[in-house]
Amino acid sequence: MNPVNLKLLAQKLNLSIATVSRALQDSHEVSMQTKERVKALAAELNYQPNAYASSLRRNVSKTIGVVIPEVNNHFFSLAINGIEEVARQQGYHVLIYLTHDDHDREADITQYLTGGRVDGLLLSVAASASQDFSHLQKLYDSKPAIVFFDRVYEELPTASVTTNxxxxxxxxxxxxxxxxxxxxxxxxxxxxxxxxxxxxxxxxxxxxxxxxxxxxxxxxxxxxxxxxxxxxxxxxxxxxxxxxxxxxxxxxxxxxxxxxxxxxxxxxxxxxxxxxxxxxxxxxxxxxxxxxxxxPAYEIGREAATILLRAIEKKLPILPSQSVVLNSxxxxxxxxxxx
Amino acid sequence: MNPVNLKLLAQKLNLSIATVSRALQDSHEVSMQTKERVKALAAELNYQPNAYASSLRRNVSKTIGVVIPEVNNHFFSLAINGIEEVARQQGYHVLIYLTHDDHDREADITQYLTGGRVDGLLLSVAASASQDFSHLQKLYDSKPAIVFFDRVYEELPTASVTTNxxxxxxxxxxxxxxxxxxxxxxxxxxxxxxxxxxxxxxxxxxxxxxxxxxxxxxxxxxxxxxxxxxxxxxxxxxxxxxxxxxxxxxxxxxxxxxxxxxxxxxxxxxxxxxxxxxxxxxxxxxxxxxxxxxxPAYEIGREAATILLRAIEKKLPILPSQSVVLNSxxxxxxxxxxx
DNA sequence: TTTATCTACGTAAACGTTTCCAGCACACAG
DNA sequence: CTGTGTGCTGGAAACGTTTACGTAGATAAA
Missing domain, CATH: 3.40.50.2300 (Response regulator)
Incomplete structure (x- = not known):
């Protein structure tokens, strides 16, 4: 699509791709001079790194998923507000999935998400009639970081943010x-x-x-x-x-x-x-x-996202002991x- | 993260990566026999393709972005419902960004999105005091497919879904x-x-x-x-x-x-x-x-997403003539x- | 002088896919 | 027997990054 990539920058600057990449990350292995040259050209050509290449290489997507029953509900829309707020602050992207309280949809969605598309997941479980939570177990086994909020599936040993x-x-x-x-x-x-x-x-x-x-x-x-x-x-x-x-x-x-x-x-x-x-x-x-x-829907969203992102950034597992209970x-x- | 990839499948089956890949895509170049072997093992090991590798290679992300002022508003939450509905039907993922009607946030977000992270964009413009729309122009120039809904920036020659x-x-x-x-x-x-x-x-x-x-x-x-x-x-x-x-x-x-x-x-x-x-x-x-x-918020969302996804799938440009006006x-x- | 350390850069491998370009075996027509 | 197709498979390049490793030159320490 956009043909402005590292290779192009490197050619125009007579540098190697590696140096250009490092310069853009403010690596200390690059001289001030070249850093500035690189950044200047990058800005001029409106260079945007290819997120997918970067995610592939680093095995990190800077993306979290939010799986909720519905968005047309003040509780969840306020929660999303809180989630988006902290995600944005930390440079994360937010994928939204709606289950409409349908068990099969939820299973489909969580199945998708075992593919490494997201670094972590905020989940509010569908209130379907089904007692079958094997999809959540499967999801958990593929080990993305998961934090539940409001509607918790208690059998998974992870953190949750709920109210009293x-x-x-x-x-x-x-x-x-x-x-x-x-x-x-x-x-x-x-x-x-x-x-x-x-x-x-x-x-x-x-x-x-x-x-x-x-x-x-x-x-x-x-x-x-x-x-x-x-x-x-x-x-x-x-x-x-x-x-x-x-x-x-x-x-x-x-x-x-x-x-x-x-x-x-x-x-x-x-x-x-x-x-x-x-x-x-x-x-x-x-x-x-x-x-x-x-x-406190907004705070629930913020809190859940904070726990999740902290765990992702520090690469630490999320423990049930990190759970938070807020008051209504x-x-x-x-x-x-x-x- | 999840080490179940094509290579692993190929090894276990004594096949090449290429064949495994093709088998999973139901390519006609693979015998029924091997297809079934491959699919069986993939299902057993719960193989999920790496979305980033695939996106990188195909230059297609199966993801659309939705940029709106706020989500805590019935119009927008209903619209999201409609958007998510058609996106899910067609196997697309939905990234949500909130501008809070802030010009600078909107500019930041659209800047992000010039990087090829999304195949297309649904946009409802921030109602800030600013008259500066250069960020939208820049976004447009990086040519993702864009459809405006409700709050339109008219200077871009693309489609919009609005009401009377x-x-x-x-x-x-x-x-x-x-x-x-x-x-x-x-x-x-x-x-x-x-x-x-x-x-x-x-x-x-x-x-x-x-x-x-x-x-x-x-x-x-x-x-x-x-x-x-x-x-x-x-x-x-x-x-x-x-x-x-x-x-x-x-x-x-x-x-x-x-x-x-x-x-x-x-x-x-x-x-x-x-x-x-x-x-x-x-x-x-x-x-x-x-x-x-x-x-008709839900329909607006559906309509906008439909126009966008059709254009993406057919790789056709979106024309102002595809715009739709619904009645309130x-x-x-x-x-x-x-x- | 030699050896070690440091700075600034380049080479190339790797991430997991998809896909172009083969190649092989076999069938069938000329 | 040669040529042409067809059905199936593998090798390897490519997507755009990041990064381990190597290296050349400069400076400092011995």
Whole structure:
């Protein structure tokens, strides 16, 4: 494509390719004089090193992969912001792959990535129904550096960046109980991931420590289809008229809950109260303002990328002990106001 | 890293590297027998070709770059969804770069990308104050395939995917006028891009064709800092108490308008009406529900990626005539209701 | 003087592919 | 028997870097 390469520079300068290469890397083995000559010409001809040749030779790509369920979700888009920020600072490129919470897509993608295309990987596991994580095991065996964030597959001995999901689940549920709820549904998408289990345990513990009984039929699994979710919630609301609280474990389910309530004419917070995990910037502007558990998404992205890039640069393995747990924050708003 | 390469396969099979390579590509020059032997072993050893070696040799990277202002914005995240979708279908990888609407970052990034790292580029130009587009010119000269989407730099003779911005600006403004507004502010971020100019012209034309005079001081430029924008709008509202309509040319400014109105106690839509470009899924759930002009973001992404990949695959240049204009839709909601 | 050290550069191998150019064996036509 | 094709395979060059190694000349140490 662009025929400006080391060979061309070397010819024009009557130097060897080796010297030109070294000059551009500020090697001490090259005299100041030649360095300047080389750099001047390189700048003039707008020389850009061929990334692939360099990656091939050095076995280092200066590229990280980010594998996430979706990007149209404030949590993940904020996380990407954080990731891109630190990657750019350190001269890394960011490849994005979306799984749409589909197991097979995730397997395909991770399969791709065993080929050395990336130096490291940030992964937030798909919340599919499948219990099969062999693709992640395979990926791990091909040993790129991996850091999980938010949605972790715990069996791999690597680091992860998560939030205090158990406490958050507990807090959200207690908040509803204290607002007067007695029949609280729990909506989630990632029941078979640790994140889902933790939030669930928090929910359950809060119920039980307040003398409420845990009812399995009030736990509903959604997916990534908003209409289907809204329908699911509508059905639930109809079948269980005693329901007076909803704890949505993920943003889209909180939104669907609003939609279902609007459709059925259930007033929030009078008839039913809603709290949801969400990074929606406009939560406070909703009708009514949505009480949220908000994760520090941007910081999670930064933190995960930092751990990953540090390990790559120092060529050290990533240990589970480097894991970080950040705290989410509960923002009480109208949707859970008393009376 | 992973030492499973063609050489290893060749050794184990007592074949030459050339034959193994050809077998894996289903070349007709290899007997069925050997093909199967090769593929079996490759699968068994989990062979993944080295992407960099391949890219180097073929001068093709199967990677496209996406350069956008931000990802934490529904328009762009939906667009990325569309882009990733078609890229994945065709076996392409997607590199993401965020400019944060900063001219210098954009210049840095495009500089990077002249190095042949990507086969093509999808670009939505940063809405900075700068009038300097020499970095884009330079990028173009290094001839990767480029398709602009939404925010176009018109001077480059390549294709773009946009929406009917003039009509949308006209429609939004007329909608406000018909709802009774007489003093309408226009908030925008991209005054020096064609997209900004088009929307502005639509705004102006609607005013004038309805006997209202265009007032330059009602046109306000925001940036990517939400607090600053809210402050800006608050100031405007205070200084111009006669204001009864806001046309926000970009999602974040509509949100900031809500915040400013809430803070000042101006009731929407009674005191002031708001319409905004937005892909916010929860627009209908806002308080009050926000009237939006919604761009077909997902389709824009798909369309842009399709044009780009077709050109790359066929090795044809991209012509301005391949440009596509899609239609946005006005969704009237409470925020512009009469009375 | 010789020997060691240092500076500044060149030669060439290597990274893992792809692909051009053979070559060989065999078949078949003239 | 010669020529021509065809089916399969291997050797080796090439892509653009980086880098181990070598070397020539200069300077310093012995």
């Amino acid at each position: 999901d158990y406490e958050s689940g507990y807090l959200a549920t207690r908040h509803l109980i204290e607002a007067g709820c007695r029949h609280i549904a729990h909506l989630l998408v990632s029941g078979n991931l640790s994140i889902g289990r933790m939030r669930m345990q928090g929910y359950r513990a809060a119920l039980e420590s307040h003398g409420l009984t845990f009812d399995e039929t009030l736990v509903v699994n959604g997916n990534d289809n908003d209409e289907a979710n809204t329908q699911l919630i509508t059905d639930l609301l109809r079948q269980r008229p005693e329901l007076d609280g909803i704890f949505a474990s993920v943003e889209r389910l909180a939104i669907s809950s609003y939609q279902a309530c609007h459709a059925l004419g259930r007033a929030i917070p009078t008839d039913i109260k809603v709290v949801g995990f969400s990074n929606l910037g406009v939560a406070a502007l909703l009708n009514p303002a949505l009480t949220t558990i908000t994760q 924050t509960l923002f009480p708003r109208r949707s859970t106001a008393r009376g | 911005d003039y009509e949308s600006g006209y429609l939004a403004t007329r909608h406000l006028i018909e709802a009774g507004c007489r003093h309408i502010a226009h908030l925008l971020v991209s005054g020096n891009l064609s997209i900004g100019r088009m929307r502005m012209q639509g705004y102006r034309a609607a005013l004038e064709s309805h006997g209202l005079t265009f007032d330059e001081t009602l046109v306000v430029n925001g940036n990517d800092n939400d607090e600053a924008n809210t402050q800006l709008i608050t100031d405007l509202l205070r200084q111009r108490p006669e204001l009864d309509g806001i046309f926000a040319s970009v999602e974040r400014l509509a949100i900031s308008s809500y915040q400013a109105c809430h803070a000042l106690g101006r009731a929407i839509p009674t005191d002031i009406k708001v319409v905004g470009f937005s892909n916010l899924g929860v627009a209908a759930l806002l308080n009050p529900a926000l009237t939006t002009i919604t761009q 839709t006005l969704f009237p909601r409470r925020s512009t209701a009469r009375g």
